[in-house]
Amino acid sequence: MEILKYIGIGLVLLGSIFLLLGAVGIYRMPDVYNRLQAGTKATTLGAMSLILGVGFMEPEWLVKTLILVIFIGIANPLSSHVLARSAYKNNQMPIIKNGIDAYKKINDSEKSEEN
Amino acid sequence: MQTVSLLNRFIYTWVILFILWYAFTTSLEPAELITGGFVSLVVASFSYKVFTGSGLKIFMPHKLFFVAQYIFIFILALIKSNFDVARRVLSPSLPINPGIVEFNTKLTNDFAKMVLANSITLTPGTLTIDIVENTFYIHWIDVKSDNPEIAHTEIANNFEKLLLKIFN
Incomplete structure (x- = not known):
């Protein structure tokens, strides 16, 4: 069982590194959407690998940690989508230099219906 | 969305919930299994209409x-x-x-x-x-x-x- 423990430690270490990179991403990116991009991906894989690592270190918990990993895989991107959507609806305009913004027209038409 | 029979959707919900129960308890004791089966039956009977649209086909x-x-x-x-x-x-x-x-x-x-x-x-x-x-x-x-x-x-x-x- 020693080998499982080392795999677990490796996964926990890897997860922590990804979480750290996510934090750096949130610090460095310029606006909400880019921060969410960095934050979501890094925290999803980071948390997954960390929790799975704990599961490998304590094999009795492995099935439970797998369920947690699946729930994180569903909940994390969903919440980032909700955050991005509500940020846009509340006029947090993205920083877009090339002018490609297909979502603007939907948002504008909804606003004009409200008025 | 394609519709399948209500029974099909109900059984699908029951199976998924029971698998979830088993994953959390990971024990084969009859008492655990019977309780799990009963609880997932009750929950499934409330939630099967919103739980799935496609039913057992996915298995x-x-x-x-x-x-x-x-x-x-x-x-x-x-x-x-x-x-x-x-x-x-x-x-x-x-x-x-x-x-x-x-x-x-x-x-x-x-x-x-x-x-x-x-x-x-x-x-x-x-x-x-x-x-x-x-x-x-x-x-x-x-x-x-x-x-x-x-x-x-x-x-x-x-x-x-x-x-x-x-x-x-």
């Missing part, structure tokens, strides 16, 4: 094969996207060229759309902002084109093909 062997293939592709994309984030975040010039693109999906099943949206969020450089009817709005960290067709092939093609096989 057919060739569909399970596609599900396994999907999970494999998805995990690869997730790992790739993390290295992508790492590369962008750690390079001093911060190489981003963000924009929001749209494209239409061929999927009709609501659950399939949710899976596709979540997968897009976790693949390199893309984030689903909204789904209106069949149109996805994607924040793309490195926009290659504002043409919906090209965006579709670049972002969603692999996943959508498999999802069509799984849900239709």
Whole structure:
């Protein structure tokens, strides 16, 4: 069982590194959407690998940690989508230099219906 | 969304909930199994109408094969996207060229759309902002084109093909 423990430690270490990179991403990116991009991906894989690592270190918990990993895989991107959507609806305009913004027209038409 | 019989959907919900119960308890004692069966029966009887639209079809062997293939592709994309984030975040010039693109999906099943949206969020450089009817709005960290067709092939093609096989 020693080998499982080392795999677990490796996964926990890897997860922590990804979480750290996510934090750096949130610090460095310029606006909400880019921060969410960095934050979501890094925290999803980071948390997954960390929790799975704990599961490998304590094999009795492995099935439970797998369920947690699946729930994180569903909940994390969903919440980032909700955050991005509500940020846009509340006029947090993205920083877009090339002018490609297909979502603007939907948002504008909804606003004009409200008025 | 295609409709299947209520009984089919009810049994599907029951099976899924029971598998969940077993995963959390991981014990084969009869008392645990009977309690689990009863509790999941009660919960399923309340929730089966909102729980699923497609029912037991997904347990057919060739569909399970596609599900396994999907999970494999998805995990690869997730790992790739993390290295992508790492590369962008750690390079001093911060190489981003963000924009929001749209494209239409061929999927009709609501659950399939949710899976596709979540997968897009976790693949390199893309984030689903909204789904209106069949149109996805994607924040793309490195926009290659504002043409919906090209965006579709670049972002969603692999996943959508498999999802069509799984849900239709």
